Every structure is written in C-alpha cells, then in structure tokens.
Amino acid sequence: GENVEQHPSTLSVQEGDSAVIKCTYSDSASNYFPWYKQELGKGPQLIIDIRSNVGEKKDQRIAVTLNKTAKHFSLHITETQPEDSAVYFCAASRGGTTGNQFYFGTGTSLTVIP
C-alpha cells in the first residue's frame, strides 16, 4: 500500500516568517494530495489540495507544490500568524471506487511565535 512520510515533525517559526512542510509518497498511482489542519481536540480541516495534473496551487497565504517525478509535495505558508499554530497532515489517495482510502503522514506540529 501507500506510504506517506512527512517532515519535520515539529516546526517553530516567528510570526511573519514562512513555514514549509514536506511529504513524500510511494505509490506512483496516487493522484490526489490534500492537506489538513487539525487543532487540539478537533477533527482535521481541509485547507488546500492538489491533483496530479497540476504542479502548484495557491490560496492566499497557503500554497502547495507537487513533483510527481520525485513523488513529493510540499505545503508553504507565508506571513505566518499565531492562529496558524496547529498540527498539519498531508495525505495521498489513488481515488476510484476501490482506491479511495487516504493515507496520512504523521503530522507536523507548527508553532508560530508572536
């Protein structure tokens, strides 16, 4: 099955700086890569996603890049704010009727220092 690795496991940045979280995946058939933000005691919330036919996607301060050849994708958060502090998870999926389960990374705990 798919194996998703995520780095770093913890990340501290000063408010206003950028944060980058990286993930690699093993299954070349994976074609959908969402990122989730999880606050303490809550369920994961989708913040951005990218499909395999696109190399980059941006939504305000958040961007995701995908390198299919190298099988890695990254989350970029610019101008970080204290409310960005949370655990972030990447995931990969092959889609389809029998391949729609998502494989998650182990998470990155981001702390934005005011």
Next chain:
Amino acid sequence: DTGVSQNPRHKITKRGQNVTFRCDPISEHNRLYWYRQTLGQGPEFLTYFQNEAQLEKSRLLSDRFSAERPKGSFSTLEIQRTEQGDSAMYLCASSFGENTIYFGEGSWLTVV
C-alpha cells in the same frame, strides 16, 4: 452548520463493554469513511461506504468492529468487548464521489 456530525463526542467505557458511535455525513454525500487516530499519529483508514455498500475494510478493523450504513445516510461504528488498545479518536468523513473528504469533529473513546 451542515458539516459531518458525530455522536457522542466523548465516551468512557470499561474494558469488555460495547460502544457505538454515530456519524451523520454532509447531506447528499454518497461516500462515508471511518478513520481512527491516536495521539501523535495521522488518521488511519478503517472502512468506507458508497451509499449503503461497505466497499473497503482495513486489516485494522478486527472482528470486534462492525460498521453499518443501513439506508445510505447515517452510519454507526460498533466496537464489541472493548480493549484498552481501542482508546483513540474515531473520525468520520464524507465526500460526494471521489477525492475530497470532509471530517467530523471526532468521537473520543477512553477504555478504562
């Protein structure tokens, strides 16, 4: 708010007891998923329904676990003869068709 709803949010049970969690997906979402998450880990896939049909089950889903989605709307996840290792957050998610899934707030289970 018409997001994914899970009940109960917290459950403390004694080892050996049975527990049941309910999930109400986003209206008109035909796919429903159950995941389990322990502290410091990402969600792990348990099972997935398309309408009322259970299409995939993880090896993590032992025979003590059973999930149903009788009318293709809400779903229940039952754990029989709970063990301490079952303590985790059980997450439900739903989607319409492939790919983008939306999670509920989770149901915390503590087995004492």
